[in-house]
Amino acid sequence: MPVAEVRTPQRAPGAPRRRDAEATRAAILEAARDQFGRLGYDCTALRDIAAEAGADVALIKRYFGGKEALFTEALKASFRSDFLRDWDLRSFARDFATAMAGGPHEDAERTHSFQFLLRAATSPSTAPLLNAAIQERFFEPIRYWLGDADAPGRARALAAAAIGFLVERLIRGEALVGAERDAFIEHATAMFEQIVAAD
Amino acid sequence: MPVAEVRTPQRAPGAPRRRDAEATRAAILEAARDQFGRLGYDCTALRDIAAEAGADVALIKRYFGGKEALFTEALKASFRSDFLRDWDLRSFARDFATAMAGGPHEDAERTHSFQFLLRAATSPSTAPLLNAAIQERFFEPIRYWLGDADAPGRARALAAAAIGFLVERLIRGEALVGAERDAFIEHATAMFEQIVAAD
DNA sequence: GGCTTAAGTCAACAGCCATTGACATGAAGC
DNA sequence: GCTTCATGTCAATGGCTGTTGACTTAAGCC
Numbered sequence A, B: 001m002p003v004a005e006v007r008t009p010q011r012a013p014g015a016p017r018r019r020d021a022e023a024t025r026a027a028i029l030e031a032a033r034d035q036f037g038r039l040g041y042d043c044t045a046l047r048d049i050a051a052e053a054g055a056d057v058a059l060i061k062r063y064f065g066g067k068e069a070l071f072t073e074a075l076k077a078s079f080r081s082d083f084l085r086d087w088d089l090r091s092f093a094r095d096f097a098t099a100m101a102g103g104p105h106e107d108a109e110r111t112h113s114f115q116f117l118l119r120a121a122t123s124p125s126t127a128p129l130l131n132a133a134i135q136e137r138f139f140e141p142i143r144y145w146l147g148d149a150d151a152p153g154r155a156r157a158l159a160a161a162a163i164g165f166l167v168e169r170l171i172r173g174e175a176l177v178g179a180e181r182d183a184f185i186e187h188a189t190a191m192f193e194q195i196v197a198a199d
Numbered sequence C: 001g002g003c004t005t006a007a008g009t010c011a012a013c014a015g016c017c018a019t020t021g022a023c024a025t026g027a028a029g030c
Numbered sequence D: 001g002c003t004t005c006a007t008g009t010c011a012a013t014g015g016c017t018g019t020t021g022a023c024t025t026a027a028g029c030c
Helices: A021-039 A046-053 A057-064 A067-078 A092-101 A108-121 A127-146 A151-172 A178-196 B021-039 B046-053 B057-064 B067-078 B092-101 B108-121 B127-146 B151-172 B178-196
Strands: none
Touching (some): A021 A057, A021 A067, A021 A108, A046 A067, A067 A108, A092 A151, A092 A178, A108 A151, A127 A151, A151 A178, A151 B178, B021 B046, B021 B057, B021 B067, B067 B108, B127 B151, B151 B178
């Protein structure tokens, strides 16, 4: 875990509200979402979360119970249940491909949520917690979204491809540029359209 | 790390070859591939690897140098450099889709190799180690394989989709059956053909 | 048989982790 | 002003980790 973690504490020394359980809890949860999302469950230390939130480790136990419970809550907070409804079915293929190419207008919040989920999905510590959630909130909405007889198989294929683009984006880091970006968007769009528009 | 790890030791008590550095080294490497592949870098303990290999932890240091070096070597061993050449370009789309659906004839060795890579990809500890390898052995071959002007962007899109199917497979666990399986294969095939056959 | 050296064993170290109970302190109610 | 209790702080604990040096033992050679 060589990732250095230095952030300005939530409260400056001598801050206005010194004692505010609700605010402290929120700060911890926010820090947890950040660190779990970037580092994954196993590589995140509660001490670092507390430090980022400007709180003490013991408060995590008091407010959340423990690491796993905190993770579950952070997971819930990062799950945008409406993330699919945001897309327009007809322009989905191109919009999604463009988002995955990266660039100035990308939805950072959405990207972060997905990264959080992927990290959780591939860690054996959290996979059991997440598999059900993936099923319920990712696969099922797509299935409903497509909504015809072939939906289950189609939904699985579409979900798989979407996950792949998210992982590739996660690994890649930077945004694509120039001709490579254009070709990427073009072919990815064609690919997704193949499924979305299969009527 | 709640995953119990009980395996029959490599050597029975009072075995024939008691002192064989080469065999010991190989046993450790094999155990490392197994555990790193199933649990990921962070959740794998050197003591467990040594136990599975029927060896002592200190030998890992002597033969490999340390955890990271052992991981790198296991990574190399799990990387089938010819995994793309195994596919026939014309039947790739259907073959790959079928493989991802799972079933009785799947290539367990190949599946394991991919799992290893994916676990490594989503752990921040090993991502730096892996990104270069992914680039060199996954993305570049696909790019070469496609081999035209649009290749970089196309290769990225194809690689992303392929990764996604592997992840979905990893998360899913069991094989698909019946109509869902058929629809899955059909649509996934169409999807991959969209890119492979884009000439 | 005795010697040399590689192979295997053991115990301990230092560091990090989540967890926890005891303690200090500030704010609200009387 | 005093009591009360939620809020925040601190320090310690036990467990697990990778690493390491010193030890024991078997195998090969003279």
